[in-house]
Amino acid sequence: MSINFQKELNAEQLDVVLHGDGPCLVLAGAGSGKTRTITYRVAYLLEQGVAPENILLVTFTNKAAAEMVERMQHLTGRTEKLPWAGTFHSIGHRLLRLHAEALGYQRNFSILDSDDSESIIKLCAKDFAGGVGSKKYGKFPSAGVLQGIISFARNAETTIADVLDARYTQFSMWEEAITRVAQYYEERKKASNSMDFDDLLVNWLRLLNNSDILKKYSEQFKYILVDEYQDTNKIQASIVCKLAQAHQNILAVGDDAQSIYSFRAADIENILRFEKVFPKAKIFKLVTNYRSSQEILSVANSVIANNPKQYKKELKTIIKTGVKPELRPSGDNMEEANSIAKKVVSLIHDGVPHKEIAVLFRAAHHSQQLELELMRYGIDYDYRGGLRFFDRSHIKDVLAYLRILNNLADSAAWMRVLLFEDGIGPSAAGKIIEHVQGVNNIEEVRKAGWDLGEKPRMGWNSFLTIWDGMMTIGKESPSKLIESIIDSPYRTYLEGERLDANDRIDDIKQLANFASKYDNLENFLAEAALQEAFSIQNKKKSADQIKDDKIILSTIHQSKGLEWTAVFIINLANGAFPHSRALAEENGVEEERRLFYVAVTRAKKYLFFSYPMAAAGRSNGWGEQVFQGPSQFLDEILPELIDDKSLLANPSMVLNGELTYEPDEQSYGGGPANIKPGSFLRSVEDL
Secondary structure, eight states: OOOOHHHHSOHHHHHHHHSOOSSEEEEEOTTSOHHHHHHHHHHHHHHTTOOGGGEEEEESSHHHHHHHHHHHHHHHOOOOOOTTEEEHHHHHHHHHHHHGGGGTOOTTOEEOOHHHHHHHHHHHTTTTTTSHHHHHHOSOOOHHHHHHHHHHHHHTTOOHHHHHHHHOGGGGGGHHHHHHHHHHHHHHHHHTTEEOHHHHHHHHHHHTTSHHHHHHHHHHOOEEEESSGGGOBHHHHHHHHHHHTTTOOEEEEEOGGGOOOGGGTBOTHHHHTHHHHSTTOEEEEEOBOSSSOHHHHHHHHHHHTTOSSSOOOOOBOSOOOSOOOEEEEESSHHHHHHHHHHHHHHHHHTTOOGGGEEEEESSGGGGHHHHHHHHHHTOOEEEESSOOGGGSHHHHHHHHHHHHHHOTTOHHHHHHHHTTSTTOOHHHHHHHHHHHTTOSSGGGGGGGGTTSOHHHHHHHHHHHHHHHHHHHHOTTOHHHHHHHHHTSHHHHHHHHHOTTHHHHHHHHHHHHHHHTTOSSHHHHHHHHHHHHHHHHHHHTSOHHHHHHSOEEEEEHHHHTTOOEEEEEEOOOBTTTTTTGGGGGSTTHHHHHHHHHHHHHTTEEEEEEEEEESEEEEEEOTTSOEEEOOBOHHHHTSOGGGSEEOSGGGOGGGEETTEEOOOOOTTSGGGOSTTOOTTOBOOOGGGO
16 A cells, blocks of 8 residues: 555655654654654655564553554554554563573563562661661651652662752651662562563663674664653663664654653653754754644743743644633632633533533642532533542541541541551551540540550550640631641651652642631531542443543643643642742753643643632731732733733733732623732732
8 A cells, every 4th residue: 555645744744754764853843743743654664665673663652652553554554563662661571571681680570560669668678667767867758759769760860869859858868778778679679580660671771781682673673763752761762872873763753842741750851962962863843733723822832932941943733713812810719710610611501512621730739629619510520630639648638637526436537547657557546446436525535545555655646746736726727727737747647658748738738728718627527528429429420421521620741642622721820830849940940831831732722821819828917818920921921912801911900019900790700809909919929
């Protein structure tokens, strides 16, 4: 079957397909037909007589590889598959099965899953957890946290010390111990003829240090194609660059403007330095977008142009709708959520299918108020990028603390909170619960640990620190109760057990903000229980309902590669997006800007920006709400590109720090109705 490449590809894509020999970097903008271009390039190589086994096609999911192969078969009429198409890990696994002996392994080596790996690390760390250092420095990191630190170091080809210094400074005092745990872990794996997932990359690269093996595969893989090159980490880039050094036929396809996974050790420098690694590299740009309107792409181009380190390009399209992206501020998170829910109802009424509407946010806790509002409007949603707010384990943990204060007989809540404490197991917890359920008044709870052994009594004393803090506050302020838990030993527990402890603490702070609307514990817990019941009921929906009758709520990270007719990007407030922690990280703002770019380019026709002007849960010393400005990314959008009746387009609203905005009740979302004229508008930097 002969393919008419000129007819089926645009000029940009055709150039890559016909002239992709030698080192090539394909900068594929969002929605520009990246997958199509790679597939046709493979088909072209096969038409030119290249054998399938001479093509190495590396993707980031096996599903992506399978789809490319299937499309290639359809194009060429061939039935054979590409034997070396797959993820880095799957291809590394196949090669290691063939050459395990070269590294001192047997070919029947075991692959450790995440749980297996964590169990071994726990054994390696047993001499440090609870040891002398724990008394001096606090709780030693859990096996799960250690696993994450070790994995990041290996994928980034760096040291434990560098990882701790750059990302986990709270564990810096444990540097020597963590380094020794990592060494013990390597020794135990080797002794048991086992590899974890990171070893599939580390040991693949080690194989290529064998000159005979490197010669064999650099000669076999005459053409190397790598998808999503901006998401590769250092070790992955080292592997493909080493294989390509002999023949130089490497086609790296990606978009530096969509590099957003540095927290997984992805390194944007791989794509930015490609020309230094391959000085004779050809650069191709795919900038014709087939997804979004020009009105949306102009906004994306306007913002990403502010990144200093990038390959400059401007997306273009033939789609013009005349519909500009909209921006409206709201008074606070509740008003923002209400305005979005109303607009969703309006879009659905106008014929936009539920599944073609998405609400995107920088951090998971940004969705909490919106989830409540959607429920009140009867709008079903599918949550991407994690669990719904009230389904998250740390939210359930905090609610369990509040439940035992409200109801001493709540054995399930007691069991949950007691098992956090070192030294308290199910047996000791059972004895405590039995005692508590028999007390005549709440003051007698403290006596529950008197008959315990030494270790569980230490755990009980730790729990009492939390209990006494709650007792001091009482049941009239659920918000302050939650704040006391944030500042209690539970926080230490989270930081020792979870790499994403900061994100979980942000969630709990959002829960405290939500609880501030209730003046007693019982009413707050009742509302929280209703939210959880709604979530459980929602899970029982049929598959058809899940597919057709839900809008999408998603973190921006989880939205990459997807598209919707209408997209809302919410909580675009100073300090929220870009995330405040990114401001302190090297190149942090640049990655946040790329994340914003990804969010914008998910939209096909309608795009809505919003931000709350009142900082959630924050007040000044006089008990008045603190106001915040819009995200700096909104300031970077050229004013003529946006339908903006907000403060951004009307600087006269703010005169000498005095907000003179009068809310327009007819405008989208009702305007910032909670803000009174004369209130002082302050940005995060001013706080």
